[in-house]
Amino acid sequence: MPSPALVPLPADVSPTDAAGLRLTGAATVSGDPGAVAALRELVRLRTGLDLQPAPDGGTIALTVTGTGAAESYRLDADAAGIRIDGADAAGLFYGVQTVGQLIVGDADGWTVPAVAIDDAPRFGYRGVMLDVARHFHPVETVTAYIDRAASLKFNHLHLHLSDDQGWRIELRSRPELAARASGSGVGGGPGGFYTREDYRAIVAHAAAHHMTVVPEIDMPGHTHAVGLAYPALAADPVRDAAPDGELPRAGEPYTGIGVGFSSLHPADAAVHAFATDVFTELADLTPGPYLHFGGDEALGTDRAEYAAFVARVSGLIAGLGKTPIAWHEAGAAADLAPGTIGQYWSFVTPAADAADHARAFVAKGGRLILSPADAVYLDMKPSDDFPLGLTWAGGATSVERAYRWEPTDVVDGVAEGDILGVEAPLWSETVRSLDDIDALAFPRIAAAAEAAWSPATGTREERTWESFRARVGTLGPLWTTLGIRFPGSPEIAWTS
Structure with missing residues (x-):
């Protein structure tokens, strides 16, 4: 399975053969309010879809964990949804930017491919x-x-x-x-x-x-x-x-x-x-x-x-x-x-x-x-x-x-x-x-x-x-x- 095309290249990308997430108007997003707002705006600009905020358990879940290297994040996507865990608010924000690059369009709509990403910056x-x-x-x-x-x-x-x-x-x-x-x-x-x-x-x-x-x-x-x-x-x-x-x-x-x-x-x-x-x-x-x-x-x-x-x-x-x-x-x-x-x-x-x-x-x-x-x-x-x-x-x-x-x-x-x-x-x-x-x-x-x-x-x-x-x-x-x-x-x- 080829890696998704991302810039800058993440530290580690593991694509899978599983089905990706089909983004529709029914998709919801929950978690850190700042990251939720950033993702909603990015998805709206990219696809025209308006993700609805959910109190928890959204199709896309965005969390600051407080652990890991500064500005790092973990992203997992499959047909069930997307989860991004950021070591801090910046890491979560960068995970959101990666989602924006993962979204691909075709005649049937918008998809985020199944992938696992562990990412952190080389330089501070x-x-x-x-x-x-x-x-x-x-x-x-x-x-x-x-x-x-x-x-x-x-x-x-x-x-x-x-x-x-x-x-x-x-x-x-x-x-x-x-x-x-x-x-x-x-x-x-x-x-x-x-x-x-x-x-x-x-x-x-x-x-x-x-x-x-x-x-x-x-x-x-x-x-x-x-x-x-x-x-x-x-x-x-x-x-x-x-x-x-x-x-x-x-x-x-x-x-x-x-x-x-x-x-x-x-x-x-x-x-x-x-x-x-x-x-x-x-x-x-x-x-x-x-x-x-x-x-x-x-x-x-x-x-x-x-x-x-x-x-x-x-x-x-x-x-x-x-x-x-x-x-x-x-x-x-x-x-x-x-x-x-x-x-x-x-x-x-x-x-x-x-x-x-x-x-x-x-x-x-x-x-x-x-x-x-x-x-x-x-x-x-x-x-x-x-x-x-x-x-x-x-x-x-x-x-x-x-x-x-x-x-x-x-x-x-x-x-x-x-x-x-x-x-x-x-x-x-x-x-x-x-x-x-x-x-x-x-x-x-x-x-x-x-x-x-x-x-x-x-x-x-x-x-x-x-x-x-x-x-x-x-x-x-x-x-x-x-x-x-x-x-x-x-x-x-x-x-x-």
Whole structure:
């Protein structure tokens, strides 16, 4: 009996020859209220059927057991019904998402095949990043992306809230940021920012989908917009690190896509006070354990001053009771706060000093989030002629290239236990709408989900590119009913 086509691949799947469950309007669901609501909505979208809640003993029974590995679940399905036991509420939620993928339609209706699944994630951190600084995306777009990512068992949303082009969150301690630094975007886009209430709404929606929001305020580089609000904090743009074309001008909005030309004054006491205000308020707004302070591409910043600055900011964040995260360049600083997490964004084969900088986080008691740009940067073009995206990460990133990498093979000397997880960033230089997000993220986001959740490459017969391309092709009907406008990649044989 062939295994059902599921993405990400579960830890263990045992199909049987028994008859599956025929879903009809008479089916009922009982158990954990949150999981019941999630399943009813998913089944309604997928099939049009309205499962009726039952006090107990439903056709589908959903239970939190409180035992087993975090986020794990057990699913059993046959003609009599479906039972999902989650170790916790998150595990139960992920079992519900698996049911959504199991449902198949034919001329006679809807069926869930007979199967037993024992499933648990490989990595505890499974993230997606959305850049809302280069092009601003409203709350409803962010929450829609949360829905999409959660359906593939991602559990962290990294929001890139500031960059040269704009500042995107209201802070009472620094009101000029929203008032003066939020009104522009790439190409002269309209800009925008999240009020404190908007941000709390995003955090709440994420939590309801078992996702943790990781806010990022990038510094000391990527800070041209800060200078629009507080000119004294920002250094003049630097020519030798400037993008092609005209050098950005201090005090004027920047609408290009170049990087590396901006910096705060890293040794200035006023900048330290600014960082303290920003991260203190952000920590108060953010219930999750992480604050990301960027630290990347500060090409115009004195190296010694840069190292002292990122060390100071990591200590500031740790002192607020949060775990600091920084892009891997910050590993060059000798005095990072112990336990700081490094986010690696170089290539599958590391460039320059990237591997050394990444290993430095582990040496200081931290761990790594792996985001190799030539595999999981979702803003890369999937093909050379695709209308959206960029190609700086070694050319177009096909679905196959997005799949064919193994997290433990990227940085020599970094063991599986040193890896916190995998994150797929989506930078927004060319991304203006939810349709653009869908067009670039899908189906490659599913490859990142499998790298983050599933057993290691090659450890299972199905953990191969050939298997994945067949399995992901069966998700077309589900993604369509969920309103995801994914492109029909020619690498995938899609189920109609």
